[in-house]
Amino acid sequence: MSIATPQLVPASVLLAEPRPTWLTEWGAFASAFRFSDMPSDLIVQAKVVLLDCIGAVAAGMQEPEMRRLVERLGRRDSGSATAIGAGRRLSPLDAAFANGVAGTMLELDEGNQFARGHPGIHVLPAALAAQPCEQMSGADFLRAFVLGYEICARVGAASRLRSTVHPHGTWGTIGAAFVAALLEKANESDLVQIISMAAPLSISASLRSMLEGATVRNSYAGISARNGLAAWDLVASGFSSETDGVRSVYGNVLSETFRPEIMTEELGRRWEIQRNYFKRHAACRFTHGALDAVAEIIAKDGTLDPDSIERIEVDTYAFAAQLDAPAPTNMLAAKFSVPFSVATTLVHGEASVEAFRSPALADERVRRLAQRVSVRENSQMTAMLPDRRPAQVTIHLSDGRVVEGKTLTNRGDAQDPYSPDEVRAKFFALAVPVWGQDHAERIDALIGSLEGAADLSLLDTLLAEPPVKKD
Known part of the structure; x- marks a missing residue:
């Protein structure tokens, strides 16, 4: 049988393709991997x-849109x-969604330059919602978190x-699904299934939303966490995946290249989690090179009059x-604007959260600058x-x-990393305004x-604490 239409492959050809060896290897690797196999430096990095x-989720949860969203979900x-x-409990699916959304609100979530995205904020919300906290040990949680991060x-x-x-x-959905499967002690066969099941549940996330400042963009990671949990529910209930969902989606749909x-x-x-980056500038990672260069100028030449x-x-x-x-017309668009990010850093001295809020957006000194x-692009830099x-x-x-x-x-990149103490200082800067110093400690x-x-009950209790009331 033959088909003349380009790029249309007959079903007989598609169905004859075997399961890829990497997928089988991943199922075997993750099934056999234990917390005791984790080297000490990997454990430190995961924590x-x-x-x-x-910290990023807790701080983002205080934004007005997040407070209204959690209120709606809670009803x-x-x-x-x-x-x-938030001081609220939700259904597991809604909590995964809300925590994923909150974690991206301020553009301070960690990421991975080789993956070209943000694995942690897709995996953590699903991990916390996958099982009752009293049924997850700290060691099991860390193992699952590292493997979920790794696969996506x-x-x-x-x-x-x-x-x-x-x-x-997009691919964060696979990490969210994988961590859920691991925490329910999925067998090797199900771990293979869940990778292929989660891939087509990725969303067609639009890049333009970030350029416009359309804050629907902040929902993408939350949807990914929720879809990851749904993917595991499907596999655990006996639904089947296609043979190679990853190649279908990431070799043809959302991407044309898969290696x-x-x-x-x-x-x-x-371990990819050890090749991650942490953010101190509250803006898109693509602006950070310019902002680091501005910081160098300020350190060398002092504050400049705009x-x-x-x-x-x-x-x-x-x-x-x-x-x-x-x-830019709002906070999100400002965080994805190199001209605004550079200007507000020069005016305010740093690319802090406040440097992108409404008063900064309306500041004529920043806008004129x-x-x-x-x-402009430098092709050698690209x-x-x-x-x-x-x-x-x-x-x-x-x-x-x-x-x-x-x-x-x-x-903050793997080549010029922040120390654990510097990351902890960032956590306190975000968490103390939410809960106070003692609780953050x-x-x-x-x-x-x-x-x-032995379990995550105490962690759950601490994270469930309502934010301190502001005068």
């Missing part, structure tokens, strides 16, 4: 990532799972999403150069991806002086010794 994710079902930092980060690294697709809500060899390259020896700046030139890699809109920022994230910022002053800053890596201490916890 630091968990702490960072919790539908009070449930048993915690909405972190590798899918991200093995594929090249279309330029119109936002990575949130299966990456899925097992140094498997068990190289009115003394004639123009600013930013040379950087392609994905960052795309973010050239100079006049952003109009004087030009952004060629350095993904290992490097370079940028050069050149500021021309009205008195004729020129000051420059340049970076090849983003601060209890969470930090518990995460620090999580592998010894």
Whole structure:
């Protein structure tokens, strides 16, 4: 039988394709892997990532839209799972959704430059909602979290999403589903099934939403966490997946390129969670090279008067150069604008959460300066991806002086990492305004010794604490 229409493959050909070997290897690897197999540095890194994710979720949960969303979800079902930092319990599906949304609200969630996305904020919400906390030990939780992070980060690294697709809500669904399956002690066969089952439940996340500042974009990771739990419910109930759902979606639909060899390259020896990055600038990661260069200029030349700046030139890699809109209309759009991010950093001294809120958006000093920022791609810088994230910022002053800053890596990347203490300091900066110093210290201490916890009841209680009332 033959078909003349290009790219249309006969069913007889498709159905004859075997299951890929990498998928079988992954099922065997994850099934056999135990917490006792985790080296000490991997355990430390997993706990630091968990702490960072919790801080990002708790802080994001205080945004007005999140408070209203949790209130709506709570009216539908009070449930048993915690909405972190909200002081409310929801159904597991709704809690996974809410925590995933909250974690992306402030653009402070960790990520992975090789996966080109944010594994942690997809996996953690599903992990916390997958099973009652009294049924999960700390060691089992850490093992599942690391493996869930690993599988979805590798899918991200093995594929090249279309330029119109936002990575949130895509391959993270596989990590969310995998962590749920692991926490219910799925067997090897089911672990293979869940990877293929979750792939087509990824969403067609639009990149344009972030450029427009359409805050639907903040929902993508939450939807991914919820869909991951649904995928495991399907497999556990006897539903079947296609033979190779990952290649179908990430080799043809959301991406046209999938490199299966990456899925097992140094498997068990190289851990993607140890190649992650942490964020201190409250903006899109693509802006961070320019913002690090601005920080270098401020450290070297001191604070610059915005009115003394004639123009600013930013040379950087392609994905960052795309973010050239100079006049964002809301906080999310501002975080995805290199001109605004550079301008507000120069005016406020840092790219803090407050530097992107409404008062900063309305600040004429920032708005005028952003109009004087030009952004262009340097093809040599683009060629350095993904290992490097370079940028050069050149500021021309009205008195004729020129000051420059340049970076090849983003601060916080695997090549220039923050120390665990620096990540902890970020956690406290986010968590203390939510719960107070004492409560934040209890969470930090518990995460620090999580592998010894018989269950997660105490962690659940701490995360369920209502936020402190503001005067």
